[in-house]
Amino acid sequence: APKTIGFIGLGQMGEPMCAFICKGDTPVLCYDRVPDRTPKGGTAKDSLAEVVAGADTVFLSLPDGKIVNAVVDDIAALPNVAGKVIIDMSTIGPAAAKQAAATIEGAGMTYVDAPVSGGRQGALKAAITIIWSGPKTEMERHQAILDLFSKNTFHVGETPGQGQAVKLLNNFLSATAMAASSEAVLFGLAHGVEMKTILDVVKVSTGNNTAIEDKFPNRVLPGTYDAGFFAELLNKDVRLYNEFVKEAGTSNLMGERVAEVWNLVEDSLPPQSDFTRVFEVLEKRNRS
Numbered sequence: 161a162p163k164t165i166g167f168i169g170l171g172q173m174g175e176p177m178c179a180f181i182c183k184g185d186t187p188v189l190c191y192d193r194v195p196d197r198t199p200k201g202g203t204a205k206d207s208l209a210e211v212v213a214g215a216d217t218v219f220l221s222l223p224d225g226k227i228v229n230a231v232v233d234d235i236a237a238l239p240n241v242a243g244k245v246i247i248d249m250s251t252i253g254p255a256a257a258k259q260a261a262a263t264i265e266g267a268g269m270t271y272v273d274a275p276v277s278g279g280r281q282g283a284l285k286a287a288i289t290i291i292w293s294g295p296k297t298e299m300e301r302h303q304a305i306l307d308l309f310s311k312n313t314f315h316v317g318e319t320p321g322q323g324q325a326v327k328l329l330n331n332f333l334s335a336t337a338m339a340a341s342s343e344a345v346l347f348g349l350a351h352g353v354e355m356k357t358i359l360d361v362v363k364v365s366t367g368n369n370t371a372i373e374d375k376f377p378n379r380v381l382p383g384t385y386d387a388g389f390f391a392e393l394l395n396k397d398v399r400l401y402n403e404f405v406k407e408a409g410t411s412n413l414m415g416e417r418v419a420e421v422w423n424l425v426e427d428s429l430p431p432q433s434d435f436t437r438v439f440e441v442l443e444k445r446n447r448s
């Protein structure tokens with residue numbers, strides 16, 4: 161097992177995931193380009209270089225593939241990095257993951273494509289799912305650390321990009337559920353039925369899904385819109401899904417339609433708006 165852990169990117173997911181690692185026995189070195197995000201028990205470092213120099217395994221939780229690959233290029237250019245393990249938990253799509261893997265492996269390190277699911281709520285409860293594609297031996301070696309912040313770890317393949325494929329298809333389903341449920345609830349409201357009643361019925365009926373079960377009762381109905389996932393990041397995932405479905409050549413009657421909804425949402429809201437606000441966007445569109 162690694163003697164020292166590094167953690168880069170302490171945002172809505174990274175901060176709570178890292179906080180649980182910090183509660184374990186292995187020292188954790190932390191860095192985010194925004195200062196003061198280091199959780200209790202972690203050691204804040206002023207640079208990426210200091211984290212990488214001191215750690216043998218480094219976790220990344222960064223917004224997108226461009227940023228991950230910029231960080232990965234910086235890591236690969238540092239001295240004495242051979243033998244280190246880089247575990248990327250960001251959602252970046254298969255091509256960006258393969259690019260990052262090539263850079264990391266070129267510098268004598270191991271790259272693991274390990275996106276996560278479960279949202280900020282899952283991260284706050286140490287209950288996320290890790291979708292691991294990379295050496296199984298490394299998963300086993302890190303299992304005790306992964307168990308500190310996740311409930312399920314799946315080894316989906318040995319090749320970087322496979323984890324991203326599973327993550328993207330999951331988020332396409334989640335994005336579709338949230339968009340379709342918003343329209344369906346608006347239809348019920350237009351008939352004078354209360355939102356809570358609609359949710360109570362569907363939750364125990366065949367239309368049930370994660371939006372009906374969780375996002376609507378907990379984030380939309382109370383008007384808090386605080387699921388902890390930015391609309392532009394979900395839109396990035398839908399965009400990546402469509403891009404790689406095209407490449408795979410599999411059926412895609414739904415993808416482009418779902419993308420239209422999330423493009424509209426991103427265009428209608430200020431940056432860093434919660435994705436559950438899709439309901440508000442569609443509601444306003446209804447009235448206009």
Ligand code: NAD
Pocket residue numbers: 168169170171172173174191192193194197221222223224227231249250251252276277278279280388389390393394
């Ligand atoms: P976020 O924007 O809240 O966090 C990203 C963090 O990275 C920020 O703290 C930012 O300051 C930092 N950062 C950006 N560029 C950096 C750099 N060059 N060096 C160091 N730090 C840098 O995003 P998030 O919601 O935590 O998501 C992180 C990743 O996980 C994304 O790829 C996202 O798609 C994915 N994801 C998010 C959720 C969710 O529900 N929020 C769930 C699963 C997966």
